[in-house]
Amino acid sequence: MYKDASIQDIDSTLSKAWSAFQVFNKISLKDRAHFMRTIAREIEALGDELLMVTGRETNLPEARLRNERARTIFQLNSYADACERGDWLEVRIDTALPDRNPPKPDIRKMMTGIGPVVVFGAANFPYAYSTAGGDTASAFAAGCPVIVKAHPAHPQTSELMATAIHTAVKSCSLPEGVFSHIHGVSFEVGRALVEHPHTRAVGFTGSLAGGKQLFDWANQRSVPIPVFAEMSSINPVFLLPQKMKTDAAAVAAMYASSITLGVGQFCTNPGLIIGLEGNDLQTFIESLSAAIEGIAPGTMLHAGIAENYRVKRTEALAQSGVEMVAVSGTDAGENQGVPTIAKTSAQQFLQNPVLHREVFGPYSLVIACNTMEEMLQVARVMEGQLTATMMATEEDIVTHTSLTEAIMHCCGRFILNSVPTGVEVCMAMQHGGPYPATTDSRFGAVGADAIKRFVRPLAFQNWPDGFLPPPLQNSNPMGIWRMVNDQFTNVII
Amino acid sequence: MYKDASIQDIDSTLSKAWSAFQVFNKISLKDRAHFMRTIAREIEALGDELLMVTGRETNLPEARLRNERARTIFQLNSYADACERGDWLEVRIDTALPDRNPPKPDIRKMMTGIGPVVVFGAANFPYAYSTAGGDTASAFAAGCPVIVKAHPAHPQTSELMATAIHTAVKSCSLPEGVFSHIHGVSFEVGRALVEHPHTRAVGFTGSLAGGKQLFDWANQRSVPIPVFAEMSSINPVFLLPQKMKTDAAAVAAMYASSITLGVGQFCTNPGLIIGLEGNDLQTFIESLSAAIEGIAPGTMLHAGIAENYRVKRTEALAQSGVEMVAVSGTDAGENQGVPTIAKTSAQQFLQNPVLHREVFGPYSLVIACNTMEEMLQVARVMEGQLTATMMATEEDIVTHTSLTEAIMHCCGRFILNSVPTGVEVCMAMQHGGPYPATTDSRFGAVGADAIKRFVRPLAFQNWPDGFLPPPLQNSNPMGIWRMVNDQFTNVII
Numbered sequence: 001m002y003k004d005a006s007i008q009d010i011d012s013t014l015s016k017a018w019s020a021f022q023v024f025n026k027i028s029l030k031d032r033a034h035f036m037r038t039i040a041r042e043i044e045a046l047g048d049e050l051l052m053v054t055g056r057e058t059n060l061p062e063a064r065l066r067n068e069r070a071r072t073i074f075q076l077n078s079y080a081d082a083c084e085r086g087d088w089l090e091v092r093i094d095t096a097l098p099d100r101n102p103p104k105p106d107i108r109k110m111m112t113g114i115g116p117v118v119v120f121g122a123a124n125f126p127y128a129y130s131t132a133g134g135d136t137a138s139a140f141a142a143g144c145p146v147i148v149k150a151h152p153a154h155p156q157t158s159e160l161m162a163t164a165i166h167t168a169v170k171s172c173s174l175p176e177g178v179f180s181h182i183h184g185v186s187f188e189v190g191r192a193l194v195e196h197p198h199t200r201a202v203g204f205t206g207s208l209a210g211g212k213q214l215f216d217w218a219n220q221r222s223v224p225i226p227v228f229a230e231m232s233s234i235n236p237v238f239l240l241p242q243k244m245k246t247d248a249a250a251v252a253a254m255y256a257s258s259i260t261l262g263v264g265q266f267c268t269n270p271g272l273i274i275g276l277e278g279n280d281l282q283t284f285i286e287s288l289s290a291a292i293e294g295i296a297p298g299t300m301l302h303a304g305i306a307e308n309y310r311v312k313r314t315e316a317l318a319q320s321g322v323e324m325v326a327v328s329g330t331d332a333g334e335n336q337g338v339p340t341i342a343k344t345s346a347q348q349f350l351q352n353p354v355l356h357r358e359v360f361g362p363y364s365l366v367i368a369c370n371t372m373e374e375m376l377q378v379a380r381v382m383e384g385q386l387t388a389t390m391m392a393t394e395e396d397i398v399t400h401t402s403l404t405e406a407i408m409h410c411c412g413r414f415i416l417n418s419v420p421t422g423v424e425v426c427m428a429m430q431h432g433g434p435y436p437a438t439t440d441s442r443f444g445a446v447g448a449d450a451i452k453r454f455v456r457p458l459a460f461q462n463w464p465d466g467f468l469p470p471p472l473q474n475s476n477p478m479g480i481w482r483m484v485n486d487q488f489t490n491v492i493i
Numbered sequence: 494m495y496k497d498a499s500i501q502d503i504d505s506t507l508s509k510a511w512s513a514f515q516v517f518n519k520i521s522l523k524d525r526a527h528f529m530r531t532i533a534r535e536i537e538a539l540g541d542e543l544l545m546v547t548g549r550e551t552n553l554p555e556a557r558l559r560n561e562r563a564r565t566i567f568q569l570n571s572y573a574d575a576c577e578r579g580d581w582l583e584v585r586i587d588t589a590l591p592d593r594n595p596p597k598p599d600i601r602k603m604m605t606g607i608g609p610v611v612v613f614g615a616a617n618f619p620y621a622y623s624t625a626g627g628d629t630a631s632a633f634a635a636g637c638p639v640i641v642k643a644h645p646a647h648p649q650t651s652e653l654m655a656t657a658i659h660t661a662v663k664s665c666s667l668p669e670g671v672f673s674h675i676h677g678v679s680f681e682v683g684r685a686l687v688e689h690p691h692t693r694a695v696g697f698t699g700s701l702a703g704g705k706q707l708f709d710w711a712n713q714r715s716v717p718i719p720v721f722a723e724m725s726s727i728n729p730v731f732l733l734p735q736k737m738k739t740d741a742a743a744v745a746a747m748y749a750s751s752i753t754l755g756v757g758q759f760c761t762n763p764g765l766i767i768g769l770e771g772n773d774l775q776t777f778i779e780s781l782s783a784a785i786e787g788i789a790p791g792t793m794l795h796a797g798i799a800e801n802y803r804v805k806r807t808e809a810l811a812q813s814g815v816e817m818v819a820v821s822g823t824d825a826g827e828n829q830g831v832p833t834i835a836k837t838s839a840q841q842f843l844q845n846p847v848l849h850r851e852v853f854g855p856y857s858l859v860i861a862c863n864t865m866e867e868m869l870q871v872a873r874v875m876e877g878q879l880t881a882t883m884m885a886t887e888e889d890i891v892t893h894t895s896l897t898e899a900i901m902h903c904c905g906r907f908i909l910n911s912v913p914t915g916v917e918v919c920m921a922m923q924h925g926g927p928y929p930a931t932t933d934s935r936f937g938a939v940g941a942d943a944i945k946r947f948v949r950p951l952a953f954q955n956w957p958d959g960f961l962p963p964p965l966q967n968s969n970p971m972g973i974w975r976m977v978n979d980q981f982t983n984v985i986i
Contacts, residue, residue, distance in 0.1 A: 022898055087981065092921040092942070105911060107921040109942075114934070115902075219712045223877070223928045226935065384716070397960060405515055413952040416960075418598060427976055428585040428600040430952035435716045441607070441949040442719065449585070449602075449950070456934040457942070459906040459923035467890060467909075481981045483920055488580065488974045488981070 002155050002183035007192055013180045014198040017116035017145040020177030025113040025143035027174075028470065029478060033080035035172045036140055039132055040076040042164035043069065050160050054126050057154040059299040059335070064262065065127070072127040075425055076137050082427075082448030083141035086480035088455070089471050093484045093493065105462050108472040111455035113143030114226075115200030118193045120214070121151035121158060122205035123301050124265045130154070131161035131181065134445055135203030135228070140178075142454035144200070147180045149193060153302045155183055194218050194227075201226050201454055205267070205445070208232040208358070208436050215439045228453050229439040230432065232358045233386040234271035235420045238375065238407060240396035243417075244280035249287040251391050255364070256291030258419035263298035263337045264362030265305070268387050268420040271358060274346075274378055277368040285366060288341055289326030297328050297336035300361065306335040309361035313340060316359050321348035325366065337361040346374040356383055372400060379406035384434025384441065387413045387420035410434060412444065495648050495676035500685055506673045507691040510609035510638040513670030518606040518636035520667075521963065522971060526573035528665045529633055532625055533569040535657035536562065543653050547619050550647040552792040552828070557755065558620070565620040568918055569630050575920075575941030576634035579973035581948065582964050586977045586986065598955050601965040604948035606636030607719075608693030611686045613707070614644035614651060615698035616794050617758045623647070624654035624674065627938055628696030628721070633671075635947035637693070640673045642686060646795045648676055687711050687720075694719050694947055698760070698938070701725040701851070701929050708932045721946050722932040723925065725851045726879040727764035728913045731868065731900060733889035736910075737773035742780040744884050748857070749784030751912035756791035756830045757855030758798070761880050761913040764851060767839075767871055770861040778859060781834055782819030790821050790829035793854065799828040802854035806833060809852050814841035818859065830854040839867040849876055865893065872899035877927025877934065880906045880913035903927060905937065 005013070024032075043050070051065045060068075082088060089110045097104035117139040121130035128134060131148045139146045150158035162181035169178050184190060194202055194217045202218060204211050204227065211229030218227045239251065258270055275281040300306040317324055317340075326341040339362040346369040349355050355365060369375040382388070388411035390397070390404065397404055408414050412433030423431055423446050431446035432438045438445075443453045460468055470477050474493040481490045498506070517525075536543070544558045553561075575581060582603045590597035610632040614623035621627060624641045632639045643651035655674035662671050677683060687695055687710045695711060697704050697720065704722030711720045732744065751763055768774040793799040810817055810833075819834040832855040839862040842848050848858060862868040875881070881904035883890070883897065890897055901907050905926030916924055916939050924939035925931045931938075936946045953961055963970045967986040974983045 081979075085979070087976065090942075092919075092940075094917070094919040094921040102915070104917060104919075107906075107917060107919060109921040109923050215712075215717070219708075224708070224932065226933070394957065394960070408951065412950065413600075413954055414956075415954040416956045418955045422595070424587070424597060424600060426585075426587040426597075426600060427979060428587040428602040428952060430602050430950045432950070434949075439717065440719070442945075444950055447585075449583075456927070457905065457923045457925070457937055458901065459921060461906055461908040462911045463907075463909045464887065467887070483580065486574075486578070486920060488983070490981070 004184045004186050004189050005182040009182065010189070010192045010196060013147055013182060014116060014196040016177030017147055017180060018198040020145045020175040021113065021115055023175050024145055024178050029084050029086055031172070032141065032143065033084045035168060035174060036076045036080035036083065036137060038168040038172055039165050040073045042167050043073055043132060043161065046160055046164055050157065053160060054154060054157040057157055058126050058301050060126070060301070068125065068127045071425060072133060075128065075134055076132065078425065079137045079141045079448050079451065082451065086471060086478055088448065088451045089480065090457070091471050091480065091482035093472065093482055095485060095493065107459055107461050108468060109457050109459040110469065110471050112458045114454050114456050115144060116198050117144045117146050117201045117203060117454055118199050119146055119148045120190065120204040120206065121148060123151055123153045123305060125205070126154045126157045129205045131158045132165055134450055138450040139203070139454045141451045144454045145178045147182065147193065149190060150181060150183050152185045190214065191217055195221055197223070199225060202228065204229040206231065211439060227439050228443060228445065230267060230445050231436050231438065233267055233433065233437045234356070234358050235268055235385055235387045235389070236272040236274060236382055237270045237389040237391065238379065238403070239273065239275035239281070239284065240390060240392035240400065241276050241280070242393040242396040243391045244275065244284060248280045248284040252284045252287035253291060254419055256288055256295065258421045259364045260295045260339045260362045261421050263300050265301060265360065266421050268423060270389065270420055271364055272367065273364055274367045274369060274375055276372065276375065277370055281368060285325055285343065292326040292339045292341050293329040295328055295339045296330040297332040297338040299335050300337045303335050305360065306337060309337045309359065312359040313361065313363055315354065316363070316365065317342055319352055319354055321345060322355070341366060343368060346370065346378050349378060350381060372403070376403050376406060379403055379410070382410040384437045385411040386431060386433045386437045387411055387415055389415040389418065389420055391417055412437065412441065497677045497679050497682050498675040502675065503682070503685045503689060506640055506675060507609060507689040509670030510640055510673060511691040513638045513668040514606065514608055516668050517638055517671050522577045522579055524665070525634065525636065526577045528661060528667060529569045529573035529576065529630060531661040531665055532658050533566045535660045536566055536625060536654065539653055539657055543650070546653060547647060547650040550650055551619050551794050553619070553794070561618065561620045564918060565626060568621065568627055569625065571918065572630045572634045572941050572944065575944065579964060579971055581941065581944045582973065583950070584964050584973065584975035586965065586975055588978060588986065600952055600954045601961060602950050602952040603962060603964050605951045607947050607949050608637060609691050610637045610639050610694045610696060610947055611692050612639055612641045613683065613697040613699065614641060616644055616646045616798060618698070619647045619650045622698045624651045625658055627943055631943040632696070632947045634944045637947045638671045640675065640686065642682060643674060643676050645678045683707065684710055688714055690716070692718060695721065697722040699724065704932060720932050721936060721938065723760060723938050724929050724931065726760055726926065726930045727849070727851050728761055728878055728880045728882070729765040729767060729875055730763045730882040730884065731872065731896070732766065732768035732774070732777065733883060733885035733893060734769050734773070735886040735889040736884045737768065737777060741773045741777040745777045745780035746784060747912055749781055749788065751914045752857045753788045753832045753855045754914050756793050758794060758853065759914050761916060763882065763913055764857050765860065766857055767860045767862065767868055769865065769868065770863055774861060778818055778836065785819040785832045785834050786822040788821055788832045789823040790825040790831040792828050793830045796828050798853065799830060802830045802852065805852040806854065806856055808847065809856070809858065810835055812845055812847055814838060815848070834859060836861060839863065839871050842871060843874060865896070869896050869899060872896055872903070875903040877930045878904040879924060879926045879930045880904055880908055882908040882911065882913055884910055905930065905934065
């Protein structure tokens with residue numbers, strides 16, 4: 001339906017983006033925030049046509065799409081607030097000491113946009129992690145032009161969102177190159193975008209294979225650039241003995257919902273549940289199984305994802321020592337994902353890397369450990385994760401400190417007595433984690449700290465006040481928090 | 494003299510470091526700062542023997558070594574202060590809203606150490622960027638154990654410094670694995686250190702070839718890790734016409750000193766001076782030449798660096814359209830670097846990539862532009878730099894905004910009417926820049942923000958106050974600045 005961009009298209013797109021960067025990176029934080037809020041309004045103005053188109057393209061139910069649209073608008077508005085608040089600028093001012101020997105010069109540092117950012121839309125979040133989603137919002141807040149490659153599974157949704165952004169660019173009188181939208185089903189479009197000399201960073205949400213490929217291309221450039229790929233996470237949940245003694249059934253009910261939420265198509269889906277073999281785990285599995293059997297299969301985002309689930313689920317269930325303990329009581333229709341729970345032993349898990357891989361969909365594997373020592377071993381070999389969860393009483397935590405410690409090291413967000421699904425958009429959120437959860441554990445993709453992925457520090461030495469960017473001027477015209485001679489302050493110098 | 498570490502040594506070193514990380518990452522900021530201050534005192538206690546040994550190993554004069562030792566001690570103490578101040582923790586607290594629909598959970602985020610850090614000592618800073626230098630100090634502040642590979646050009650200095658750190662580890666009752674010191678002349682030692690699964694980050698200061706090699710190894714691991722390599726910078730200086738009309742001779746005097754400071758062996762050495770062809774540039778070159786002719790060659794750090802300078806200088810001077818305009822009037826002795834100024838045209842520079850390469854030593858190339866448009870072209874093709882400098886009046890800046898803009902984009906520190914040599918250790922310093930100046934322009938190596946290279950965000954969701962790390966607890970026991978529900982505050986919640 002949409003034509004792939006040619007190499008010439010990509011080159012002219014990036015050239016426009018580079019020129020636009022010179023302007024966009026200099027406009028005031030207030031104007032940048034206004035632009036982001038205008039996009040939010042333009043998305044609202046797309047009305048229900050947007051929901052209809054996306055529903056058709058993704059099979060996602062209307063209620064979910066309404067929620068996700070609201071979240072996308074909230075992201076744009078809240079990152080606009082954060083943009084204006086300016087703490088992401090990390091302003092440091094060291095004033096001159098001319099009488100010191102040697103004299104200390106005046107040095108002032110702030111973050112500045114890194115340059116044009118290429119964003120690859122996500123299949124599972126057609127709004128919140130696609131065209132006008134979190135990566136785009138944080139790049140705009142940072143002062144970086146954005147080039148979006150539409151996700152081939154929802155190109156029309158992407159077109160509509162792009163229209164909203166283009167309209168905002170126009171109504172805010174920004175250079176056209178601040179935002180570009182291109183299509184590309186072929187491998188070569190992605191590669192050309194990552195390899196273009198004007199591209200300065202990449203945002204991606206998707207598979208491990210896809211993210212790793214972009215990461216490799218980016219690092220093999222003559223000038224390497226950062227790639228923020230959010231990729232693969234199985235979000236382990238550790239069930240501690242004291243907690244399970246009293247709450248096994250309640251925990252099971254909570255997790256039956258979390259595992260099947262959105263047909264399991266969330267990056268925070270709990271794909272691994274680690275418990276101690278015994279009656280309490282048996283109770284947990286029975287309750288979980290009863291719930292899962294009663295949950296009907298749901299239609300997945302697109303045929304490719306459904307097929308991928310079918311293949312990965314079959315492969316996982318075929319592994320030695322893995323038994324299926326529960327499956328939905330309803331037969332799956334075309335492109336539907338069938339809720340499934342499997343079980344294996346800690347020893348099997350420790351030996352078989354296939355069991356560590358993500359099965360993207362409504363699937364979870366229970367690992368039965370014979371001892372708490374085995375549970376600790378499982379925690380210690382765990383790959384990097386977006387989240388890890390402990391279901392535990394305070395006594396459990398105090399008793400098993402090494403386990404708590406080991407779990408903490410593998411994840412970006414450490415949850416107690418709750419579920420990993422449901423990612424709050426707020427400053428304290430960390431949506432990121434050690435590899436392979438992401439390519440760079442030092443940053444996150446949700447909450448306004450995501451802006452920090454697309455900036456670099458720039459220091460000015462010995463410049464007169466009037467020539468400095470406003471955030472560095474003595475009068476602190478925007479009233480932002482700054483570190484002045486090692487002290488935090490939001491007043492003038 | 495010292496034996497290369499074996500693969501077995503490296504494996505046991507990293508295993509010890511990994512165990513030590515579990516403890517060291519948890520100790521209080523106060524204890525961590527105390528440890529760093531103890532190292533500083535132990536370095537002082539090494540007394541003049543240290544200076545003697547280093548003088549012999551590096552040919553650096555005593556006054557310089559005294560200064561560098563003082564700087565190294567200052568770094569340890571000031572990063573210890575920053576460690577305790579805790580703003581690098583970037584604490585974000587979003588308190589729960591149980592009545593919201595859906596309820597908002599309590600989420601609290603802080604930075605935590607990334608894990609064991611391998612530091613490769615620098616040849617040109619035997620104290621400040623080697624064993625107990627800036628990388629080591631910032632990794633310790635972050636809660637990361639450090640493994641130093643001694644620079645083969647000053648192994649005995651490195652041994653003495655390591656002794657000081659080992660003594661501090663002991664007297665602070667920290668696990669032995671918090672610090673390890675190994676030797677390795679062979680390629681394979683460096684590779685094994687970077688590729689070990691327990692290594693979580695790498696700090697390096699040195700050549701482009703060396704840094705790029707570490708970067709590639711790190712990215713090709715099954716779990717890639719960040720490399721902070723500070724590599725190649727020629728620190729361009731742009732001479733603007735108005736400024737040169739009145740100050741050509743004074744600017745020349747300033748730069749004759751900067752180019753030859755420390756036999757040109759600073760990463761901020763000004764290797765490129767860009768001016769507008771004409772009488773003022775002629776005056777500048779004549780004054781600079783007169784000064785350079787009067788500066789005697791100095792002995793370089795070691796034979797390899799001296800030989801490298803000889804080769805690179807010869808190669809640069811042999812390029813088509815390059816003429817030597819000044820050379821020291823004194824003949825060079827063994828391993829000495831001879832102060833040299835060459836000149837070429839903007840067109841030659843634009844065409845010949847060899848002229849963009851660093852000639853590490855007391856060498857600078859003057860580029861004569863026929864027009865300001867040519868100067869802009871030169872600025873626009875400039876590779877990434879640690880610093881860029883403008884010698885300009887306010888009128889120059891106002892007149893040449895595109896030029897100012899272009900220069901700003903290539904560097905980490907933008908200096909006006911001063912010299913790039915002399916790197917102040919303070920919060921506002923940025924010692925880093927776009928590739929190839931460093932492998933990651935988003936971080937810097939000087940000033941306490943260098944701590945941020947070795948941390949990652951970790952969020953805690955739904956944990957009771959008493960189980961949170963102290964920086965996240967309601968009572969704010971350390972009185973640090975935190976962002977609580979989007980507001981900066983240093984009080985309790």
